Amino acid sequence: MTLLRGVGIGQGVAAGPVVRMAEPLPAPEKSRSTAGVDAERQRTRAAVAAVAAELQQRAHAAGGAAQEVLEAQAMIAEDPSLEEEIDTRLDEGCTAEWAVHDAFAGFRATLEAVGGYLGERAADLDDIAQRVRAHLEGVPAPGVPDPGHPFVLVARDLAPADTALLRLDQVLALVTTDGGPTSHTAILAREKGIVAIVGAAQAASLQDGQTVVVDAAAGAVDDEPSPERLAAVAERLAVRAAEDAAPPAPGALADGTPVPLLANLGKPSDAADALARGAEGVGLFRTEFLFLSAAQAPTIAQQRAAYTELLQSFEGRKVVVRMLDAGADKPLAFLNDAHEENPALGLRGLRALRASEDILREQLTALAEADAATAAELWVMAPMVTTVEETAYFTALAREFGLQTAGVMVEVPASALLADRVLAHADFASIGTNDLTQYTMAADRLLGSVAGFQDPWHPAVLRLVREVGEAGARTGRPVGICGEAAADPLLAVVLVGLGATSLSMAPAALADVRRSLAQHTVDDARRIALAALQADDAAGARAAAQTAATSPSQ
Template sequence: MIDNAIATTGTGVVAGLGYAPALWVKPAPILPHSTDAVVAEEAREAEIARWKAAVETVAARLAARAAAATGAAAEVLEATAALAADKGLQRTTVKLIAAGSTAEAGTVTAIAAFIAKFEKLGGLMAERATDLGDIRNRVISALLGLPEPGVPTPLTPIILLAEDLAPADTATLDPALIHGIATRLGGPTSHTAIIARQLGIPCVVAAADLADIPDGTLVLIDGAAGTVAVGADPAEAEAKVLTDAARRKAVQSWQGPGRTKDGTAVEILANVQDGAGARAAAQFPAQGVGLFRTELCFLSAQHEPSVAEQASIYGEVLAAFPGQKVVIRTLDAGSDKPVPFVAHPDEENPALGVRGIRLGNADQGLLERQLDAVALAAEQQGVTAAKVMAPMVATIDEARNFAAACRSRKLSPGLMVEVPSVALLADAFLAEVDFMSIGTNDLTQYTMAADRMAPSLAALTDPWQPAVLHLIRLAAMAGASAQKPVGVCGEAAADPLLACILVGLGLTSLSMAPNAVAAVGLQLESVTLEQCQRAAVAVLRCTTARAARATARELLS
């Protein structure tokens, strides 16, 4: 019998399990409220000695941590240690204490003066203000005999608990010792989440009841489920963690290319939004780009970027995947994602308004110039028949006009399947273009008539909804009979289990966030095409999303 009580549930941001004692990031000390107290003249020398001893302690601790660290972390710590022992800081503080300040007040006043100067200088200098604040907190804690504030340096593995982590806290996180991170605040894009993802540490953020877990409690963190549990059976928890660690290691070493156990090829591609993102994606075992969102270069621009400017941005993405597939999606903007230089009408319901290809009704030139830029980039990069697809297509006429505009520039036209009308008439749409790609997020929102941004409708905006899966099947069947590629480029493709169902339905490519590529590739490699097809048939018979998910799990794992 396991007493596996869930202590708190938050948002899981880095999948993986960790089991170790909890250790809290120690809060910053409370700074002295007033700096007015005057130390008697005869005690001032002793006060200066007390201050010097505290600074030496702080500098020595930082130097010891620097010696134990390597690379960038060691450099950061060495620099902080040098700053703590800085001669100018010492002179300023000693002068204040010699004039009667307490050591605490002198520290606060001296560092506040430097912080004010740096903030006034701005830019890079302002970043030093954070370092000085960190040093001030360490010195005050040492003066008051409090534990060192900030991230503790454990000797054995721990699960790190914090309100939220600051950049300075994360410079020295060691994945060998930090087996999990849970924070009470923060979100999926917080600094904590970004660092945990980089380091591959299981992480849960926004776990509201975290404060109830004291230091030393054995906790089991599940970064996929977003749970932090206490009271797990130790043997069972450790076995689970070992299995999970082996799985994560296998994911890390997966190299591609995508295929099922029996060798059926499935293209596993990355979604990107600019050149930097494409270069980062190329570090993952992705076989190309299945969705290049071109919005980014428009959303931040006050004026429409020229054809040459656009071509240079598109060229960067093409260059990141030389000789590989890159699908460029034309501008997908609307009144919810407004582009500054396009007049968007006031809309009651922007998700159903003038978006994507429909912008052409307002300004056909915008699309023409974007296609010119893609053609120019393709020519510069030596890419023939570059793939371009249009978002929010709903009618055959839109598809036909888009295809003609692409073909006149020797580009290969494709469509996004987002509006259910395209899935329902997939054969007719596919006759107009060379390929289709299913945007599962929008297809789900339009099929279920549920706003994908509304958290209370999450059960409806679930790609496992049977009606959505049936529409995906229609598109896949059209692809098979026309012998044209039909893939998926939405969140659904990043779910390893659903990815197998999509392959079973007959889709030929899966495009996802770059960091999901390896987990999906590994899962596909563990099943045969026949298994996927059988599971897909079984899932299509399910009448609820929950049953669909359970059926897939049973048949595929």
């Protein structure tokens, strides 16, 4: 038996046969065809038609959002403009492989330049081009495989475009050789509740059909599980299934200390799933869904209808709504369309809203009207608050509209370091660990080359969380966590030990975090947090916390 180590996502376990994800095809060399233009054109037409038909078939089988993505891919594959681009290259005497590769690359650049919806479709071209070329070359298509039975997917990593092809009833677990706890694969796994281990470099040795056990809680893949090991996994899965079937209890530590577990939601229709999974309320409702696909700001009536639908779903429960967080990776032409060299440090969040205060006032009006018409406990918060003055501005404005509970997102070191003064004005703070990590580590969260720095386990980030937690305790103000870090079961314990009073996450992560908290007392959480703080880096902090969590209390 060999244990292949990586970073586990969640606390789940799975066992099954390996299916490897094929490597992307290398770029073909530009060469002249020996078969002739007509023969190459016929090959190309047949390959494109076959790929489009396969995508349509998969779309019909997938349903939901994946169906829309795959149907759009099928339409792109047979786009007449793209066909003309391929024909142009074929007429020059190139091979079908080169013509497809080069035409798709050029078409991709064109769509990216157009931007908007078409720009978002540009990434889909890579997958289509790979599929067409694979058909031409007579090799398996790269991308997520579909063996027709449940399997453990082993890959270098998953691109965001691959996620539409994942069948959650078939993928027992994910194992990647690359990536880390904040990679797209890790984020996907947490959001969907998939057992996963990322960054397991030795998993490159796993073979198709090989039975493995993927233990996310242990951060290990067993590549030669014994019958006894497989039986133990089956028993553990049965216990988890029974726990999941039972009505979820409120979040709490082992000594009874309550830790409300809330949901991060992106639209009102997500409420039912969150409630079914035991969400005690909403810790982060992102209002961007109303704005990002619009050419102009939605009306007060449109916003009020959406907020009312959300609040009605959580009657009697806390719902924290974040004001529009635009800018950086979410630019809006009607809010801030000026080019910025470094938009992550530019006019975003509350800064952008103050520059267009009419949009902020309309949003507060809609929220106040929805609040008056429903019985949920509405809290509102401003994104990207940096200064005490910004805090005072927003909380005063919220109260002007009759909103009783107004707080701020702590996402930059400045507001974390002055948390006691910020909380003198705000009713609560909610720590966005994704951005707090980005700004603490000076590592753009959208830039793959520095992804290794984007880890909320880093002791520098944890120290800032402690600053806010201690300020909350001194001022009697709640401090929530609504970033990706709250979905990590062990890190959730650390965050509570640092002073967090509630945790908000993707609904699929609620069960694992609930189990993890229930294993430790408040004193344990503080001890585990202290161990993490004393490390020098993120990996060391994670390892120290794991050791402390499994060690008996002194």
